[in-house]
Amino acid sequence: MDRKIIHVDVDAFFASVEQRDNPKLKGKPVIVGGTSDRGVVATCSYEARRYGIHSAMPIFKAKKQCPYGIFLPTRHSRYKEVSEEIFKLFYSITDLVEPISIDEAYLDITKLNRNPRNVAYYIKEQVKKKTGLTVSIGISYNKFLAKLGSDWNKPNGLKVITEDMIPEILKPLPIKKVHGLGNTSCEKLNKIGIFIVEDLLKMPSEYLVNFLGKYGIEVYDRIRGNDTRVVKNTRVSKSIGRETTLEEDTHDKTYLEELIFKFAKDISTSLKRKHLYGKTITIKIKLSNFESHTKSKTINEYINSFEEICMVGVNILNEIDLDRDIRLIGLSVSNLSKADVRQLNFFDLENDFCKNNEKL
Incomplete structure (x- = not known):
């Protein structure tokens, strides 16, 4: 049986939520990611994209290219709320839903006795009705082509790619x-x-x-139309991390340790909520000249407590020669597992830094 795969991508998600919540922003170049020149663009409206703005662009550069743009900070709790409403719709259609990010997913509707186009139109109609947002959808017999289809004619697009179109339809693509x-x-x-x-x-x-x-x-x-990957209805995160661009460049280790502590608490909360443990802790820094460096340590057992994550993170930071100012620092935990049995901890949880900062 030929598979029927749908890929759904919410158009300019963060920016679209902001425009939906504040109608005065509709039709205007909205850029989400922060107001500080030191941040980066998370996403932007299609009006802003006409100025060449794109995700991961430094805010200071975006301001030069789009001086009349409306720059907004991210509201992750709000985006998560809207995302959950959209995914609830997906799961009402099929159990075979594979989330790719907060605003896109694959759906396998092979076993549904429904025309894929009708399912796509239903998704579009319901997302618009429930959230006021538009989505672009690709339909095909595998994940690669479905994903390609959703990106074909954004925003609010719909593209079906069938086997008889391959490879001719792909030949002109970059x-x-x-x-x-x-x-x-x-x-x-x-x-x-x-x-x-x-x-x-x-x-x-x-x-x-x-x-x-x-x-x-x-x-x-x-590129010959073959992709055997299946839609998985469970997806374990590869890593969980936090990072921030500093207001001022610095190599003040005490201040950086405080940030590591805050990151560790936040990451620990996320890991526990998802019943995950990790073995590899990574520190990421970006120097004032935008040069990036990472340093990792893989330990002998899985952890998810903030004290343990904090201690390893601080130890890694202390091994880094901070002879130059940095503009960004991040902490992440990877090598994740759903392990539900903990061995006796070899850590000494009397780590002075983490213990003393518990009161913060």
Whole structure:
């Protein structure tokens, strides 16, 4: 049986929620991510995208390109509330829902006795009715093509990609549209004259494997319409982390340790809520010249208490030579597991820093 996969992506989610909650913002270039020049764009409205604004762009650059833009801080609790309402709709249609992020998901409707187009129109209608937002939807027989379809004619788009369209419909697309090809791989391919999918189709599978490593065969298959990945109705986070861009560049270790403490508490809360434990703790810093560095430590057992995360994080920070000012610091826990049995802890929880800061 051919699979029927739908990919749903909420259009400009954060910015659309802000415009919905404040009608005065409709039709205006809304940029969500903060008002400080030191932040980055989380997302922006389509009006702002006309100025070349995009996610991860530094706020100071966005302000130069769109001086009359409306810059807003993120409201994660509000976005989560709206997201939960949308996902409740997805789960009312099928149990096979795979969340990709707060604003997008795959749905496998193969076993439903319904036309995929009708399901897509129903989702669009209900999301608009319940939240006032629009979604773009892709429909196909695998995840790669469904995802490609949802991005085809945003916003409020709908694209069906069938097997008989392959590979002709893919040939003119830039190679960055191929799932599995990141910026570095695309740059390498561009250097040898590979810019569009039609160029990729001329490359033998052996060459792609040699050139791209283990992902080469996946890329080879996908551009020919083959993708065997299934929609999973459970998705374990790969990592949980927090980071912040500082108001002023600094290498004050005491201040940075305080931030690590706050991050550890927040991460611990998230881990416990999801019944997760982690073994790898990572500190990320970005220097004043935007140069990024990470340092990780993998411990012998799974942890999720803030004291343990804090202690490892502070120890890692103390191993970093902070001879230059930094503008951003982050903490994350990865190598996660749903483990429900803890071994005796080898940590000495009398760690002075974490214990003393418990009162903060």
